[in-house]
Amino acid sequence: MSDDPLLDIADLRIAFDGVTAVSGVSLCVQRGEAVGIVGESGSGKSATMLAAMRLHPPNAAITATRLNLAGDDVLKISEPALRRLRGGIAAMIFQDPLTALNPLMTIKSQITEVLRTHQKMSPRSAKIEAIDLLTSVGINDPKSCAQKYPHQLSGGMRQRVMIAAALAGDPALLIADEPTTALDVTVQAEITRLIATLQRERGMGLVWVTHDLALMAGVVDRVVVMYAGRVMETARVSALYAAPRHPYTAALLRSLPRLDGQRGRTLQGAPPASQAAPGCPFAPRCAHRMTKCEEMPPMFSAGETQAACWLMA
Amino acid sequence: MSLRRSQKNIAGPISAVLICAALFFALAAPIVAPYRPTDINLRQRLLPPSWEAGGSAHHLLGTDNVGRDVASRMIWGARISLSVGFCAAFFGAVIGSTLGLFAGFFGGSTDRAVSWLIDVQLAFPFTLFAIFLLAVFGGGFVPVVAVLALATWVNFARVVRSQAMSLRAQNFVLAARAVGVGTPRIFWRYLLPAVLPSIVVVGSFSAAQAILTQAALSFLGVGVDPSIPSWGAMLDLGRNYLQTAWWMATFPGLAIALTVLGANLLGDWLSLRLDPRG
Numbered sequence: 001m002s003d004d005p006l007l008d009i010a011d012l013r014i015a016f017d018g019v020t021a022v023s024g025v026s027l028c029v030q031r032g033e034a035v036g037i038v039g040e041s042g043s044g045k046s047a048t049m050l051a052a053m054r055l056h057p058p059n060a061a062i063t064a065t066r067l068n069l070a071g072d073d074v075l076k077i078s079e080p081a082l083r084r085l086r087g088g089i090a091a092m093i094f095q096d097p098l099t100a101l102n103p104l105m106t107i108k109s110q111i112t113e114v115l116r117t118h119q120k121m122s123p124r125s126a127k128i129e130a131i132d133l134l135t136s137v138g139i140n141d142p143k144s145c146a147q148k149y150p151h152q153l154s155g156g157m158r159q160r161v162m163i164a165a166a167l168a169g170d171p172a173l174l175i176a177d178e179p180t181t182a183l184d185v186t187v188q189a190e191i192t193r194l195i196a197t198l199q200r201e202r203g204m205g206l207v208w209v210t211h212d213l214a215l216m217a218g219v220v221d222r223v224v225v226m227y228a229g230r231v232m233e234t235a236r237v238s239a240l241y242a243a244p245r246h247p248y249t250a251a252l253l254r255s256l257p258r259l260d261g262q263r264g265r266t267l268q269g270a271p272p273a274s275q276a277a278p279g280c281p282f283a284p285r286c287a288h289r290m291t292k293c294e295e296m297p298p299m300f301s302a303g304e305t306q307a308a309c310w311l312m313a
Numbered sequence: 314m315s316l317r318r319s320q321k322n323i324a325g326p327i328s329a330v331l332i333c334a335a336l337f338f339a340l341a342a343p344i345v346a347p348y349r350p351t352d353i354n355l356r357q358r359l360l361p362p363s364w365e366a367g368g369s370a371h372h373l374l375g376t377d378n379v380g381r382d383v384a385s386r387m388i389w390g391a392r393i394s395l396s397v398g399f400c401a402a403f404f405g406a407v408i409g410s411t412l413g414l415f416a417g418f419f420g421g422s423t424d425r426a427v428s429w430l431i432d433v434q435l436a437f438p439f440t441l442f443a444i445f446l447l448a449v450f451g452g453g454f455v456p457v458v459a460v461l462a463l464a465t466w467v468n469f470a471r472v473v474r475s476q477a478m479s480l481r482a483q484n485f486v487l488a489a490r491a492v493g494v495g496t497p498r499i500f501w502r503y504l505l506p507a508v509l510p511s512i513v514v515v516g517s518f519s520a521a522q523a524i525l526t527q528a529a530l531s532f533l534g535v536g537v538d539p540s541i542p543s544w545g546a547m548l549d550l551g552r553n554y555l556q557t558a559w560w561m562a563t564f565p566g567l568a569i570a571l572t573v574l575g576a577n578l579l580g581d582w583l584s585l586r587l588d589p590r591g
Binding site for chain 1: 421488
């Protein structure tokens with residue numbers, strides 16, 4: 001059991017009302033490992049993570065050869081087991097902390113709710129535990145914060161509360177879906193540091209979904225680059241930044257603003273609207289395009305790096 | 314905007330006065346009413362209100378065709394009207410909100426079934442349907458409340474369904490599910506508190522609707538037990554004496570109008586008050 005990877009996805013396909021959003025994504029997160037998923041809007045990164053917790057909307061049709069969380073098949077387990085899984089094995093925090101908290105419940109009740117769902121706890125000890133959790137996510141005055149409603153808190157505070165609620169079930173895997181996108185730049189750095197610290201202290205697995213390559217560099221061990229519902233490249237974070245193997249990854253990195261004052265180079269064009277065309281979805285925007293690209297490349301390995309590009313063949 | 318604001322300021326006090334007055338008479342009926350509502354006094358039939366020529370100081374609003382005190386009957390009648398209105402709105406709210414929540418949250422075939430029920434209900438001429446049911450199953454307090462709840466549940470179901478649909482897609486519901494909060498708790502702690510303000514607003518409109526319909530049913534002779542004074546039944550009785558004893562129908566009619574006005578204004582005021590954009 002404990003040898004199983006925390007999250008094991010093989011050949012995941014998702015379609016919304018017949019429109020393909022994710023076509024054949026495979027990825028794996030080991031215990032204690034931090035993985036970043038990078039991609040543009042609509043690349044299927046959020047859809048993949050929602051499916052991993054069976055939180056996808058009812059109009060999503062999902063198939064996968066494997067979709068396991070800590071050894072359990074997410075698509076097949078019973079509702080009660082699924083509830084234990086959610087929050088207990090894997091918890092998820094979302095992009096927008098303004099809307100992700102129940103506006104009509106105090107901070108304390110939202111955290112104790114999770115505590116009491118996953119651990120048989122008296123209201124009293126749940127309250128104490130909630131205060132501890134709020135302290136651990138860096139809230140200065142946890143007692144008064146616990147009595148407040150979400151609208152009384154700042155964006156950064158709310159995201160901290162979200163993290164506290166996610167940690168309340170003591171999950172082995174934390175999925176953070178663009179946790180800093182809605183926040184101020186200074187707060188972004190704080191939240192990023194907080195999540196990195198918590199991940200290390202608790203030995204949690206972490207999936208960090210983002211479109212911000214720079215922000216996650218210091219947090220994750222490995223990066224998965226997604227484009228148009230496919231995995232383009234997987235690599236250790238240092239290798240990816242030093243020598244990106246896929247032209248898309250390289251283009252993404254070039255588009256980052258640089259310290260020497262040069263503007264990043266914009267990636268021309270837009271991702272395909274649908275994935276009807278066979279072949280590499282990045283080919284129309286790719287500088288290294290070959291005739292072979294009309295056929296979808298398989299994953300080629302080079303050391304610890306894998307990339308779906310004919311250049312690697 | 315100024316109209317909305319003035320409505321917000323005026324509707325509250327007016328509805329408060331009207332509703333409180335009706336409530337007071339209903340609750341204190343045995344103390345305030347000068348006579349029992351069924352006391353007959355054939356010697357004092359059809360007395361006009363006390364300020365009219367021939368009126369008696371003992372019967373402020375006059376007497377009816379068998380000498381019963383109109384004021385006392387109206388005071389007792391407030392009990393029927395208010396309790397029927399409240400109970401009908403309450404049970405309508407329970408049924409309608411539950412169905413609306415389920416339909417909106419689960420969608421799919423649940424939603425189709427509930428929407429179909431709503432459409433069927435709305436397609437029916439309700440008064441006819443009510444007369445039919447009450448004629449078959451007999452009148453009385455419980456049947457009337459049941460029939461009126463059947464009339465009002467649709468209001469709740471429609472509003473709650475649409476709100477539940479948008480709440481279902483809200484991030485905080487998704488976030489709660491992501492940490493393992495179960496569906497019953499989501500209903501109870503996340504959806505219900507969010508739709509409660511709307512339920513209260515629809516509730517006061519529905520109570521007004523129920524009071525009016527109940528009066529109409531009594532007027533048509535299929536209401537609550539005719540020996541219990543109700544405003545609708547008094548109206549029905551007074552209709553025969555409109556030319557000779559206008560007070561028999563006028564005062565109960567006024568009572569119905571004012572109470573319904575009060576409940577409607579309360580609904581207006583609540584909806585403005587509970588609307589965060591107000």
